Amino acid sequence: MDQLKEKMRQAAVTARNTKPLVPSVTNTITNTFVANAQLAVGGSAAMVFVPDESVSLARAGNAFYINVGGIFPVYEETLPAVVRALSEARKPWVLDPVAVGIGKIRTSILSLCKEHKPTIIRGNASEIIALAGLWGLHENHTSTVRGVDAVDPVSAARTAAVALAKWTGGAVAVSGATDLVTDGAAVVLSHGGSHFMEKITGAGCSLGGVAAVYAAVAEPFVAALTATALYNHAGRRAGETAKGPGSFNVHFLDELYKASADDIADNPFEIEEA
Numbered sequence: 678m679d680q681l682k683e684k685m686r687q688a689a690v691t692a693r694n695t696k697p698l699v700p701s702v703t704n705t706i707t708n709t710f711v712a713n714a715q716l717a718v719g720g721s722a723a724m725v726f727v728p729d730e731s732v733s734l735a736r737a738g739n740a741f742y743i744n745v746g747g748i749f750p751v752y753e754e755t756l757p758a759v760v761r762a763l764s765e766a767r768k769p770w771v772l773d774p775v776a777v778g779i780g781k782i783r784t785s786i787l788s789l790c791k792e793h794k795p796t797i798i799r800g801n802a803s804e805i806i807a808l809a810g811l812w813g814l815h816e817n818h819t820s821t822v823r824g825v826d827a828v829d830p831v832s833a834a835r836t837a838a839v840a841l842a843k844w845t846g847g848a849v850a851v852s853g854a855t856d857l858v859t860d861g862a863a864v865v866l867s868h869g870g871s872h873f874m875e876k877i878t879g880a881g882c883s884l885g886g887v888a889a890v891y892a893a894v895a896e897p898f899v900a901a902l903t904a905t906a907l908y909n910h911a912g913r914r915a916g917e918t919a920k921g922p923g924s925f926n927v928h929f930l931d932e933l934y935k936a937s938a939d940d941i942a943d944n945p946f947e948i949e950e951a
Contacts, residue, residue: 686938688895688903693719697739697893704746710879711886717933720890728755735762739893746775769796769892773885777807794845799885802834809837847897860898867946869909871916873925906944
């Protein structure tokens with residue numbers, strides 16, 4: 678555990694010192710929140726959506742974030758091109774399979790991602806179960822997403838998350854009351870956060886963006902766990918002073934910015950075998 682904590686500290690410090698460029702094709706509803714969160718932890722953000730700019734920045738960036746929420750027809754051209762460019766350039770990237778299973782465009786894009794293997798997959802329990810089912814990695818369990826909300830507990834997604842991590846060779850982060858992060862061999866349960874995180878738009882989307890910042894400077898498992906631990910720490914701290922969702926939004930961004938490497942590494946977590 679001490680070695681893992683030290684790697685998390687190094688990821689946090691390196692991100693702030695190097696300011697990695699991490700472009701995103703993300704949910705248009707949460708563009709600003711994702712970008713601000715990336716900036717708060719030390720990354721450099723670039724929000725794109727048209728094919729030529731997206732591919733150019735995929736090649737130029739240090740990592741990339743793809744979130745399939747708020748799909749537009751142009752994404753049917755943009756996202757496959759970006760995924761292929763990232764694969765060819767061997768760049769780390771994070772996939773957030775928002776509302777997986779809803780609509781032909783989203784399903785087609787997410788099906789393609791299996792072949793190109795995201796570095797980190799981040800989603801709620803229902804999305805992780807549904808993605809593993811779409812990819813044929815988790816046949817014994819199914820889940821139906823309800824928009825961006827989970828209908829399954831994090832514990833129900835454990836087998837699916839491990840299967841996805843083993844397939845990609847990267848990491849999977851499952852968000853919920855107690856977050857789960859796995860590389861297919863180990864499972865970490867990360868504690869903290871706030872009930873207000875369910876009352877604002879963009880908490881999960883921005884977590885994916887921050888995970889991509891850390892993926893630019895650390896191995897996938899460390900990057901996913903560092904981002905998750907930071908969000909649990911910042912959420913807990915912000916929740917202590919917030920009077921409602923509006924003030925929580927402001928305090929949360931401040932806490933992302935203020936968190937030290939020790940704050941992140943020392944956020945409570947447990948390690949188990951997968």
